[in-house]
Amino acid sequence: MRDDEDDTGEAAVETATLPLDAWHRAKGARMVEFAGYWMPIQYEGIMAEHQWTRANAGLFDVSHMGQLILSGEGVAEALETLVPGDISALKPGRMRYSLLLAEDGGILDDLMITGGDHELYMVVNGAVKWDDIAHLREHLPDAIGLNHMDEQALLALQGPKAAAALERLVPGVGALVFMQAGGFDWNGVPLGISRSGYTGEDGFEISVPAAHVGALADALCAMEEVKPIGLGARDSLRLEAGLPLYGHDLDPATDPVEGDLGFAISKRRREEGGFPGAARILGHLADGAPRKRVGLLVDGKLPVREGAKLFDGETEIGVATSGGFAPSVGAPIAMGYVPTGLSAPGTAIAAEVRGKRVPCTVAAMPFVPHKYVRKQGA
Incomplete structure (x- = not known):
């Protein structure tokens, strides 16, 4: 067996490093493999980092995500x-959450799209970015250009003090509102900044040339309200915010209505169709999907994790897709799929954990209110 093969005889895939890899290690991060990269799961502890972000400002390295530019006339x-959103109505600097759909309407990825002049900026999930790029190249016309911005890093600054901290470094950024983006300058370094994120808090995502990301991270963490935050708290924060994680809460077997993401299908597209799986998806919008993603409040202290079976009495009805202790709630919570007839908040079901049935209650999401800064009157 060669050195670059595993015990199956196939070529081993080496775990990649992010531009900030040495920076994370110097900060004492515990590194884990995630989406093909070494990434920091925690620095001082998931609970402390979660609570810091809810009260102050947390800095997340999300450079594993795919940053793409699609360009060209039309x-x-x-x-x-390929997606069910009204993208042609997207004005420069405005953002939209959307879904890359398989031919049958299943979800290949969820993503963020920002409008520009004859171009679109997209952020896709790290675990499937290469699949997304291949899918886009295969299905978009040859005249449409696709640039993978692999020399850009991506940081997320999240929390109630994020705006004040970033404004100190990048004057004018505080004028952005939720789902709005713009180009900024920091000491001669071009930054693409959006007021968005994955925690339910106010915050920003910052696209920065990888050569300058260490200096920017240092400048942010020099502020007393900013600390680096790992993947562990990112997961507990997004779970409390009711935000799905692709590959866990969403996958190709799930369509947008089942995933409780009907809002991503715009009014015009509902009327006109013309996107993959439109017949299935529009049918589910009209008549209801057979199952639905729901939140679950767990009775007791035993966490319900991904993969736990869900029961109505003795009947197995679904599965938990995410779960864990929610520091801001003070109790375990979970997300999962149940039949639509059992999806109303307040419905009592149970989860199987270590052979025991743990009582759960279907809950409205988010578990913790979103704190996005929206345009007045929006």
């Missing part, structure tokens, strides 16, 4: 053949 209309 790029928005071309992308609309």
Whole structure:
């Protein structure tokens, strides 16, 4: 067996490093493999980092995500053949959450799209970015350009003190509102900044040339309200915010209505269709899907983890797709799929944990209110 093969005889895939890898290690991060990269799961502890972000400002390295530029005449209309959103109405600097759909309407990825002049900026999930790029290249017209911005890093600054901290470094950034983006300058370094994130808190995502990301991270963490935060707290924060994680709460077997993401299907697209799986998805919008993603409040202290079977009496009805202790709630919570008839908040079901049935109650999401800064009157 060669050194670059595993015990199956196939070529081993080496875990990649992020531009900030040495920075994380110097900060005492515990590193784990995630989405093909070494990433920091925690620095001083998940609970402390979670609570710091809810009260102050947490800095997350999300450079594993895929940053793409689609360009060319008719790029928005071309992308609309693959996603269910109204992309052609997206003005420069405005953002939209959308879904890359398989031919049958299953979800290949969830992503963020920002409008531009004859181009679109997209952020896709790290674990499937290469699949996404291949899918886009295969299905978009040859005239549409696709640039993978692999020399850009991506940071997320999240929490109630994020705006004040970032404004100190990048004056004017505080004028952005939720789901709005713009270009900024920091000491001659071009930054693409959006007011968005994955924690339910106010915050920003910052696209920065990888050569300058260490200096920017240092400048942010020099502020007393900013600390580096790992993957563990990112997961507990997004779970409390009711935000799904692709590959866990969403997958190709799930369509947008089942995933409780009907809001991502715009009014015009509902009327016109023209996106993959439109017949299935529009049918579920009209008549209801057979199952639905729901939140679960767990009775007691035993956490319900991903993969736990869900029961109505003795009948197995579904599965938990995410779960854990929620520091801001003070109790375990979970997310999972149940039949639509059992999806109303307040419905009592049970989860199987270590051979025991743990009582759960279907709950409305988010578990913790979102604190996005929206445009007045929006």
